Each structure stands twice: as structure tokens, then as C-alpha cells.
Amino acid sequence: MKVETDPNSAKAESATLAIHGGAPVRTEPLPLEFPGIHHMDEEEVEAAVRVLRSRSPFRYYGIDLQGEVDAFESEFAAFLGISYCLALNSGTGALHTALSALGVGPGQEVIVPAYMWVSVVAAVVNLGAIPVLADINDTFCMDPAALEAKITPRTTGIICVHMSGAPAEVEAVAAVARKHKLFLLEDCAQCAGGSIRGRKVGTFGDMAIFSFQMNKNMTSGEGGCIVTSDEMLFNRAVACHDTGYARDASGRAMFDRPELCLWGRGYRIDEMRAAILRVQLRKLPRVTGHMHASKYRLREALKRFPQITLRKIVDEAGDTGCFLLTTFPTARVAQEVNRALRAEGIVTSAQGVNDIVMTEWGLHIYFNIPSLVHKTGIDRANSPWSLAENRESRTEYGKGTCPYADSLFERSCLLAIPSCLTRRDEDDIIAAFDKVLSVIGS
Numbered sequence: 001m002k003v004e005t006d007p008n009s010a011k012a013e014s015a016t017l018a019i020h021g022g023a024p025v026r027t028e029p030l031p032l033e034f035p036g037i038h039h040m041d042e043e044e045v046e047a048a049v050r051v052l053r054s055r056s057p058f059r060y061y062g063i064d065l066q067g068e069v070d071a072f073e074s075e076f077a078a079f080l081g082i083s084y085c086l087a088l089n090s091g092t093g094a095l096h097t098a099l100s101a102l103g104v105g106p107g108q109e110v111i112v113p114a115y116m117w118v119s120v121v122a123a124v125v126n127l128g129a130i131p132v133l134a135d136i137n138d139t140f141c142m143d144p145a146a147l148e149a150k151i152t153p154r155t156t157g158i159i160c161v162h163m164s165g166a167p168a169e170v171e172a173v174a175a176v177a178r179k180h181k182l183f184l185l186e187d188c189a190q191c192a193g194g195s196i197r198g199r200k201v202g203t204f205g206d207m208a209i210f211s212f213q214m215n216k217n218m219t220s221g222e223g224g225c226i227v228t229s230d231e232m233l234f235n236r237a238v239a240c241h242d243t244g245y246a247r248d249a250s251g252r253a254m255f256d257r258p259e260l261c262l263w264g265r266g267y268r269i270d271e272m273r274a275a276i277l278r279v280q281l282r283k284l285p286r287v288t289g290h291m292h293a294s295k296y297r298l299r300e301a302l303k304r305f306p307q308i309t310l311r312k313i314v315d316e317a318g319d320t321g322c323f324l325l326t327t328f329p330t331a332r333v334a335q336e337v338n339r340a341l342r343a344e345g346i347v348t349s350a351q352g353v354n355d356i357v358m359t360e361w362g363l364h365i366y367f368n369i370p371s372l373v374h375k376t377g378i379d380r381a382n383s384p385w386s387l388a389e390n391r392e393s394r395t396e397y398g399k400g401t402c403p404y405a406d407s408l409f410e411r412s413c414l415l416a417i418p419s420c421l422t423r424r425d426e427d428d429i430i431a432a433f434d435k436v437l438s439v440i441g442s
Contacts, residue, residue, distance in 0.1 A: 111150050
């Protein structure tokens with residue numbers, strides 16, 4: 001016996017939010033974020049195997065050295081249009097090495113944004129200096145207008161972080177750095193391939209770092225690099241990342257340059273990861289192009305909803321596209337919309353972090369970093385907070401330190417944009433926003 005379906009009933013169910021018992025827009029999880037990973041194929045496999053067959057995975061010598069690290073450094077520097085590149089085993093190692101090359105230590109303050117990754121403040125603290133928080137603006141990056149108020153006689157430099165795939169207002173930040181004779185270190189870990197009016201991020205400051213960890217625009221699982229146009233800073237970085245001594249053009253350690261006889265930390269990268277990164281660098285425009293197209297299709301669709309404010313983008317063409325940030329009138333609306341979108345199936349599998357209110361974004365949010373909030377030292381003496389050289393620094397890190405950032409985090413949601421979204425995936429995301437926003441926050 002055929003059962004008749006009431007079309008009005010089916011229509012009502014599809015219009016009812018899933019969080020209220022209706023049918024969700026989708027039941028299949030969205031792809032995991034991992035931008036570079038989605039474009040890995042036999043090219044990376046062949047690159048890794050080539051190094052293994054050579055039996056020469058170490059950078060500086062081997063049975064049949066392939067020169068993969070040297071080649072990657074040259075290719076990445078050319079990609080950015082900068083003089084020097086030094087590859088390392090992680091973005092965190094790159095931060096530590098760059099700050100060491102810049103001479104950061106006790107008695108100094110380094111200004112960092114309220115929205116970053118924990119490695120940024122960790123690198124400052126581990127060198128005995130004091131991180132100072134600066135508020136962000138609607139770019140979700142450091143606010144140049146808030147920066148100058150944070151400068152003290154102990155300030156030695158600024159770390160400008162290009163967060164969530166889009167460039168910061170780094171030109172204005174660089175102007176403040178020049179005015180006060182401070183160094184500027186760009187953290188481009190989440191923005192490889194980004195640019196401002198055609199100029200690549202990583203080329204505006206004294207030095208810049210990149211990360212090639214699993215969740216980055218290009219990846220070798222772990223990895224990083226430092227770039228600069230300053231030969232002395234490059235040589236200091238080479239020394240600090242290795243044995244403590246810079247190397248000449250043949251790769252030999254230089255012992256006759258006292259200013260380059262330092263202390264090293266063993267952050268070298270290996271040939272296999274460099275070989276993989278060479279392949280990933282060639283694919284980077286494709287990866288970011290895919291994310292950019294998906295993100296801006298979503299942004300265009302969301303412009304018709306007055307309850308959404310989209311992140312301010314410095315240069316849309318230079319946005320790598322890996323995250324969509326949406327801001328709502330109140331924290332309550334943001335939470336309600338987020339819960340409803342997740343119920344509609346706008347989520348990844350369990351191991352992914354996607355479609356969240358930004359206060360849940362872990363160690364990216366300054367007040368979510370317990371060791372920072374509580375000024376936990378790196379030794380029993382509680383240094384650097386207890387060091388005599390830092391006694392003049394008066395810093396706080398608890399919630400409320402950066403009020404505009406606090407407000408943005410509470411009212412904003414973050415959606416990762418995988419580099420393999422299909423048209424159907426995009427359609428489902430748009431349909432879920434349409435469905436939810438027709439009920440909530442209007």
C-alpha cells in the first residue's frame with residue numbers, strides 16, 4: 001500500500017531548525033581543514049623517496065647529497081622576492097631563532113597581538129623577555145592605533161601576526177616600528193602566500209617566520225623557515241638554529257667572525273621535509289586559490305544578512321582564504337547561531353576543529369593560555385617575571401587586558417575553509433546559514 005507524503009509537512013520539517021528537531025541540511029561531515037594535505041599526491045611521495053634512495057637525509061653532508069634544503073631556501077626566497085631564507089624544523093623553532101638573531105633577552109619587552117598562537121609568547125618568554133599584549137581591530141590582527149600606547153623604554157620589538165589566513169595592517173605597524181626604532185618580526189605561519197597589493201607577507205619587517213606544520217597552507221607535517229633581507233640577521237639565525245656558528249658558502253662553520261660565534265639549538269630541517277616542501281610550494285597558489293574562491297563565494301552570500309559583520313580584509317586579492325570569520329551583535333546571538341549551524345551539519349569529523357565560537361579557539365586566544373595569564377615561569381625562580389632586569393615591566397594578561405579583542409572573540413565564529421570544498425559543500429554551508437539566520441538574530 002502506497003503511503004502518501006504530505007508535502008506541507010515535509011516543507012515544514014525542512015524549515016524547522018535541526019536543533020529544534022527538524023532535518024539537518026547535511027549529515028556528512030565537512031572535510032578536515034589541513035590545506036596543503038588535500039593536495040598531496042605522488043609528487044610528494046616521489047620527492048621523499050628520492051631522498052631516501054640517496055641515503056642522505058641530513059642537510060650538510062651525505063653519501064649522495066641532493067641539496068634539497070638549499071634548493072627549497074632559494075625557491076622560497078624567490079617566491080617572496082626576498083634575499084635570504086633559512087629552513088628549520090618548525091615554526092616555533094623559527095620564532096625562537098629569529099628572536100635570538102634579533103638579540104632578544106632579559107630587560108626587554110616585545111609587543112604581541114591578543115590573537116596569535118601560544119608559540120609567539122612562548123618564544124619571548126623562553127628568551128627571558130616580557131611579552132606585552134596589544135589589542136586587535138576588525139582585521140583580527142594587531143591594531144596599529146593601539147600599538148603605540150604599549151611602547152615603553154624597555155620595548156625592543158613587535159611581532160605582527162597575520163592571523164587566520166589574511167594579512168594584518170602590517171604597513172601601518174611597520175611605520176610605528178620605524179618611528180620608535182623597534183624591530184618588526186612578521187609571523188606568517190597562517191598566511192603563506194598572502195600579500196598586500198602584490199607584495200608578499202613576510203617582506204615588510206626586519207625578519208619573518210613561516211610554519212609548515214600539518215594545518216598550514218603548505219606542509220611537510222612539521223617545518224618552518226625564517227626570511228630576511230639583512231645578511232647579518234640571516235647569519236645570526238644560521239648560527240642560532242644550528243651549532244652556534246654561521247656557515248660560509250661551502251657550508252663550513254665560520255670561527256673567525258666573533259660577532260657570529262653564538263649558541264645553537266639544533267633546529268635544522270632535514271632533506272626529506274625540504275624535498276616535500278619544494279613540491280608543496282609549487283602547489284601553494286592552487287591551494288590558496290581554491291580556498292579563496294570558496295571563502296569569497298560564502299562571503300558574498302552572507303552579505304545580505306544584516307546581523308553578520310564580516311572580518312575586515314586589508315586586501316581581498318591577498319587573502320589566502322583558509323578561515324571565514326563572522327561577527328554577530330551579541331555573544332548570545334553568536335552562540336545560538338553556532339549551535340544551530342553545527343546541528344545543521346556544518347561540522348567536521350571529531351578530530352577537526354571547525355565552526356566554533358572564537359572563545360573556544362584554545363591557545364590562539366590570549367586569556368586561554370594559563371601559563372601566560374598566571375605568569376608561570378620557565379624555572380623554579382619563575383623567570384622571566386622574577387628577573388631583576390624585568391622588574392620595571394608591569395604587565396597583565398587576564399581577560400579584560402584587551403577589551404576589543406574580548407568583545408570580538410565572544411561575538412565571532414570561526415569556520416575553517418578546507419582547500420577541497422566542492423560546490424555542494426559550499427551550497428550546504430550557504431543553505432545552513434540561510435536557514436539559521438532566517439530564525440536567529442534577525
